[in-house]
Amino acid sequence: MQKIRSGTLAALLLGSIFTPSLSLAAPADNDVIREAALKDDVAWDFTEGLTTEVGPRPAGTPQEARARDWAVAKLKALGFSNVRAEPYTMPVWVRGQDEARILSPFPQNLVLAALGNSGSTSDKGIEGEIIYFPSIDALEAASAASLKGKIAFVDHGMGATQDGSSYGYYGAARRQGPSIASKKGAIAILIRSIGTDHHRVPHTGVQMWADGATPIPAAALSVPDAEQLVRVVKRGQPVKVHLTLTSKMLKDQPSGNVVAEIPGSDPAAGVVVAACHLDSWDQGTGAIDDATGCGIAAASALQVAKTGQPRRTIRVLMAGAEEVGGDGARAYFKAHGTERHALAMESDFGADRVWRVDFKLPQGHDDLAKRIAMALAPLGIGAGRQEAGGGADIAPLVKAGVPVIDLQQDGTRYFDLHHTPDDTLDKVDVAQLRQNVAAWAVTLNLVANAAESMSAN
Amino acid sequence: MQKIRSGTLAALLLGSIFTPSLSLAAPADNDVIREAALKDDVAWDFTEGLTTEVGPRPAGTPQEARARDWAVAKLKALGFSNVRAEPYTMPVWVRGQDEARILSPFPQNLVLAALGNSGSTSDKGIEGEIIYFPSIDALEAASAASLKGKIAFVDHGMGATQDGSSYGYYGAARRQGPSIASKKGAIAILIRSIGTDHHRVPHTGVQMWADGATPIPAAALSVPDAEQLVRVVKRGQPVKVHLTLTSKMLKDQPSGNVVAEIPGSDPAAGVVVAACHLDSWDQGTGAIDDATGCGIAAASALQVAKTGQPRRTIRVLMAGAEEVGGDGARAYFKAHGTERHALAMESDFGADRVWRVDFKLPQGHDDLAKRIAMALAPLGIGAGRQEAGGGADIAPLVKAGVPVIDLQQDGTRYFDLHHTPDDTLDKVDVAQLRQNVAAWAVTLNLVANAAESMSAN
Incomplete structure (x- = not known):
């Protein structure tokens, strides 16, 4: 560089x-x-x-x-x-409905946006337990057994820079995270938005499925929602989430x-x-x-x-x-x-x-x-x-x-x-x-x- | 004061x-x-x-x-x-679905939130032409004939104050606007959020129907959406909006x-x-x-x-x-x-x-x-x-x-x-x-x- x-x-x-x-x-x-x-x-x-x-x-x-x-x-x-x-x-990938809700232990809605090329849930959505990773590196290091059947949640600490250089490093959570999570058997992935604000406005963006990665539902939580989910996870109880992310692909x-x-x-x-x-x-x-x-x-x-x-x-x-x-x-x-x-x-x-x-x-x-x-x-x-x-x-x-x-x-x-x-x-x-x-x-x-x-x- | x-x-x-x-x-x-x-x-x-x-x-x-x-x-x-x-x-008033879309002349979605005690549309929503008022006073001064069958849109210019005193004056668009619009025959009312930010986060809040005012769908556009709708209105062509605001009242x-x-x-x-x-x-x-x-x-x-x-x-x-x-x-x-x-x-x-x-x-x-x-x-x-x-x-x-x-x-x-x-x-x-x-x-x-x-x- x-x-x-x-x-x-x-x-x-x-x-x-x-x-x-x-x-x-x-x-x-x-x-x-x-x-x-x-x-x-x-x-x-x-x-x-x-x-x-x-x-x-x-x-x-x-x-x-x-x-x-x-x-x-x-x-x-x-x-x-x-x-x-x-x-x-x-x-063309077309967004449908984007909805998420913590079912337990503290029921509440979460604001999120599907990422480009996200897999689609059915209209009824899916349920799964959250498995938390403080960084893309932690996701990468995790065993496939730990992710099987779970919803991966990848956090990070991106801050503002004048030259935007941090986007390269932190953006990997969006660009590579979904493929990594899919290959390890996760049923969906949520990431903290690749963003530096604190508003309930999720940052979408494209991601491409790596060879051999099956599309799974993939979305970005707004930064306040990601921070909320971290607090909930850190209470130590299993965190169950319901996710409805519908979308379609057109040729x-x-x-x-x-x-x-x-x-x-x-x-x-x-x-x-x-x-x-x-x-x-x-x-x-x-x-x-x-x-x-x-x-x-x-x-x-x-x-x-x-x-x-x-x-x-x-x-x-x-x-x-x-x-x-x-x-x-x-x-x-x-x-x-x-x-x-x-x-x-x-x-x-x-x-x-x-x-x-x-x-x-x-x-x-x-x-x-x-x-x-x-x-x-x-x-x-x-x-x-x-x-x-x-x-x-x-x-x-x-x-x-x-x-x-x-x-x-x-x-x-x-x-x-x-x-x-x-x-x-x-x-x-x-x-x-x-x-x-x-x-x-x-x-x-x-x-x-x-x-x-x-x-x- | x-x-x-x-x-x-x-x-x-x-x-x-x-x-x-x-x-x-x-x-x-x-x-x-x-x-x-x-x-x-x-x-x-x-x-x-x-x-x-x-x-x-x-x-x-x-x-x-x-x-x-x-x-x-x-x-x-x-x-x-x-x-x-x-x-x-x-x-108790319970929010349902909040959706709005400009149908013409420039099709696009608008972000909004129903106000407390808003009337409900059907699940299919309603369509109507926007009639623009730069202030609650302008709405108050309008003839009932001009509002009949239309969707009132009330703008305002609230700014930040240390003591919050502007909420009293500008908040009237939310508190009284819906009743005034309803009595003049509007089929719905949209207001610019009673807020001082520029984010796509609408400001809800309660409003009470005045005696003789039939509940109509009433919602606040986020400030950027309200400013967008003003720009669209000022182009001079009729502006048609589709509105889905479902809600219910429980005793x-x-x-x-x-x-x-x-x-x-x-x-x-x-x-x-x-x-x-x-x-x-x-x-x-x-x-x-x-x-x-x-x-x-x-x-x-x-x-x-x-x-x-x-x-x-x-x-x-x-x-x-x-x-x-x-x-x-x-x-x-x-x-x-x-x-x-x-x-x-x-x-x-x-x-x-x-x-x-x-x-x-x-x-x-x-x-x-x-x-x-x-x-x-x-x-x-x-x-x-x-x-x-x-x-x-x-x-x-x-x-x-x-x-x-x-x-x-x-x-x-x-x-x-x-x-x-x-x-x-x-x-x-x-x-x-x-x-x-x-x-x-x-x-x-x-x-x-x-x-x-x-x-x-």
Whole structure:
């Protein structure tokens, strides 16, 4: 995670001698773009519109289709070129009823949400005794005999971090927990929500069944409910729970990406992709995940276009089906992977301020990184020491070697809201959203107009 | 609201000349009691136990009966005397299914909770067009013709206040809104939750049908859902909603109060009542409303008892059925109203720190008020200019002229949680809970041991 490339970034951090800009855009443009972007209304307008007029838009559902129609109309109205939906099909998991109740020793309801691809109970539900694990490691270490016929309950201690790095470690309870529990013979699994809030809003999220793991009902308790269940378990008496988690799987449902462009003057110079995802989880209206990301990508491309046609085409990619495994990203790569991509960026970590920029540029592009860092500095954004990695929507491009820049957003409160009913418009801070647009706009401007090749050698 | 009595409080505030204490308790006792109470574990232990081992405990339900059993056992174990439940019966409203969905123009679910005594829809629900009112006053001013056959939606702009005073004004949307809407021919009413948070946790609460008002389905939208519905309405197209709110009314269900005493040495000196309520709303576990209040009342009485037998009996009253209209308070007054009551106090506004003390003492008790204010000052509690009024659990006593002292709690975040699923143990701050116990303990100590008569003349 702390890998530092020997080239671009190290030179930047060590203070390479400033060399005259190779950019086609005049230096003054960045100041103009930044100041205009700090007054941007497009990102808010996009976010407000998508979350209000479409609302929740789970992958492969009619709501996601409405989101595509909405986005195509909106992007055309905003003046983008080549706006179109690019369809594909996919299997879809659909939530049913989510209910849980402690039967004994202290009868009371629990608030929870099934995880993506959860197995389904019958309408009448199931009953079982809780077996408690303080961590995913404890579940992993448990004997299969101890889990047989029981409901596994996996706790953890995730706390807030600015860079969201704890999601990787603690998120394993959601991603791997169900498969581990199933293989050891548990009849269901409950996890403490992978979240940092204390509200009765459970954090759902996708999990994939490992080879050989039979789907079992799998759900996340809200953090207060998980803490309640821990207190009940620690009283020492057997804890019996009734669980109703109904859901269904549908085959070959329509999904799709939405693509829109600011055409560049030099088709041979490669495309700059500005990505986000259009789908959301079903419980909230997907404001910070990821309506804002799409608003930021679209608004910043338009801020660049206002100063004139860029050298490179800026292609906004609003991917479908990010939340459930990245079908949209794969479909995009299948359709466009052979085109020349100069750079890929993605906004999918809320809309709080950008605080750090990370690069993964080809050898010989130190000066471009330096110009970008200088343009971001007035926004309170420092250059990081980590290599940029992108996100799910551009993962196939990054894997294929396309350069990437990450404008890292402040994630301190991101996991208070992530995948919960609470991911709604009121959580978006307009001032911070505009700072995002400004950071994206100057970065896109410098990359789209860079005289550099954007390729090694 | 700003009424100042000519006697006790005015003299206190104007700085009456200090007169030697008439208290039987040595002045040093207050320091000892305050310091010990700031390390109190009983209030937390009570709150943790009741919310974990009973959880939600709606009035007149088996859960409330479990709470009585739990409290009787706990208070006996804590060493109280004359511990008993005092039963009565009452009609009970029971929540069923709460579901709402915008059908057009932008289909999506809304999160809401039926209000107490709401009318019930059939299992299939009802459909209707929304008619929007920005305030209860706008609803009141509307013509009956405009509401006929529609679903009224009442918005408002309640903000947080330290003293909770805005609940009186804005709470009218919940208390009177349903009756007004029903009388004007609305088929249902939705209100913006009477709350100050931005979470998908609706605030329920009781409302009583006015004479001549037919019960209609009545519910509170969570604040984010209310704001979403406002945005949808303001798009200008007709907004059609589907509403399923099933509930039922039961007659003559068992409820009851729990009473426990620290017996005083002078039975003729009157009883000091320390009140709270044992019932809670059904959505949360009733931590701040009002497990903490009961924890504070019990713990502070015990802190006083630790320094020796008080002159007056301290009677802890854990009332039943406060949330639905005060049946417990009335039952207590019916059973005990003819006994001599020296003072009544109530804790029912969360567990954040006490910041102000208000008095309503008989003429000639200025010195007692002064002694209390001096004992509270080290806890950061100032004397207020308002007359104390008590709360629902002691309302019949106060109405009958029993003196009352209010230890006002900081309500800034109270209406983030009030009557929501979010009223859970994790919201209780132990340090502030202990400050409450300390404030109550020194006040109870001074009143229970006061040489004054506690009556006028």
